[in-house]
Amino acid sequence: MIGWTVAGGAVLAVWLWLLALHGGFWRTDQRLPVRGRTTTRPSLAIVVPARREAEVLPWTLPALLRQECPGPTRVILVDDDSDDGTGALAESLASASGAVLPLTVTSPGAPPDGWTGKTWAMAHGLARAGEVDYVLFTDADIVHAPGSVRELVAAAEGGYDLVSQMARLRTESRWERLVVPAFVYFFALLFPFRRVNDPAARTAAAAGGCVLVRHPALARAGGVEAVRGAVIDDVALARAVKRAGGRIWLGLAEKVRSVRSYPRLGDLWHMISRTAYTQLRYSPALLAATVFGLVVVFLGPVVVTSAGLALGALLPSLLGGGCWLIMTGTFVPMLRYHGQPGAAALLLPVTAVLYMLMTVDSARRHRCGRGASWKGRSYPASRTVE
Structure with missing residues (x-):
């Protein structure tokens, strides 16, 4: 029980940091800063x-x-x-x-x-x-x-x-x-x-x-x-x-x-996996850190809450539930921007698992010597972000 309490506290600390100190990443208020017509005539x-x-x-x-x-x-x-x-x-x-x-x-x-x-x-x-x-x-x-x-x-x-x-x-x-x-x-x-x-x-x-x-x-x-x-x-x-x-x-x-x-999962999978490992600069260390981060940040609240409820432990349940509530709340603005119901935010852990698998698959493709590809054209696996 102590272990689950510590785990819940750690995950909650991560989410509080993301919420307060990570640039308001979850907000959707960054829109074009100038409206109307310009008085100049640039080419x-x-x-x-x-x-x-x-x-x-x-x-x-x-x-x-x-x-x-x-x-x-x-x-x-x-x-x-x-x-x-x-x-x-x-x-x-x-x-x-x-x-x-x-x-x-x-x-x-x-x-x-x-x-x-x-x-x-x-x-x-x-x-x-x-x-x-x-x-x-x-x-x-x-x-x-x-x-x-x-x-x-x-x-x-x-x-x-x-x-x-x-x-x-x-x-x-x-x-x-x-x-x-x-x-x-x-x-x-x-x-x-x-x-x-x-x-x-x-x-x-x-x-x-x-x-x-x-x-x-x-x-x-x-x-x-x-x-x-x-x-x-x-x-x-x-x-x-x-x-x-x-x-x-x-x-x-x-x-x-x-x-x-992108009507099928395979279409979206290819769209994301073709550059996911490139974004990580083909680094196994960054890949491991990304997988660990996705597990802790997006699966941690679910696991801690479930463990607390299964053990009948109030504190882990409250800590995990609080994390889950914060996580869900940060996703709601993006869902609403896309015209989707806020309740769909409860599925974010499922989507995070998909993204984790896509990223791992991107690394697997690189290890097999297959770089990014787009519409019949492939690029060497050594290409980086810049």
Whole structure:
């Protein structure tokens, strides 16, 4: 009984620390800091890396081409060696969608050694953009609601060198509803948005689906070439900009959403496991620490509570129950942001086990010599975050 009491106290201490001192990771109040129209007319290039995206472009590209922007703007879709007619479809959509913005479709060919496909496409699009004030890197599966790009620019004009929004992901299938809110929750646990947005903090991150960056700030950071081999290019780019003295901002989106579907658990499993071990820098020590942390933080409350009830021990039951209540409460805001009922927070320990297994599987794939892969393209297992 003493052991379970000590365990319950330790887990409670961890959760109280996370609640009070970990950057308010559980909050969902980080939204675009500037609203309305900007009084300036900065030039903008919107670069869309696209590999085998014919399925989603009809939903996303027309909305992007109809954006109203404060200054001269062009859209550059970079066809990343697709074999499904992505480039031709993009051109046909531009001519039939009542586009406001001009579209350029280009293809750089296969990436050279040392580059990922996405960073090579980003660099190619940036080169085609020429001298502009801002570059918006946005994924092909992202739908921008009316006013989205204008508000991004207005936010950046408020004093930021990089503005990124975590696109609202689909939560239509049962697996999406179980896994997706937790995906964003765990991302915020790793990179608390408030710390990312604090110029004095070292924490830096971005969400690759929607990253607006000042062209001069990107050049000071070494350009896309500085992160050319990064599989997790968004985090690497944000780190590069912040280390170069840039001010960055990351928050949750209201007008940016993804239409990419993950109907089966296997789809979500691949999406997460392909980069999970990369995020841990391929370190067995970090893997062990992550597994231990997930067990203690997310399974600890359940185990201590269950043990206390089974033994009829009041104090362990109260300590474990208190931890479980705190854990559940921190997940409710993210569920509500995704339009899910707060009661689903009780399933967070189940989702944490899934994430633990996905991370371990990611390490197993690395040990077997299989690095990250995306749409038929694989990368060496030696690739790191930056």
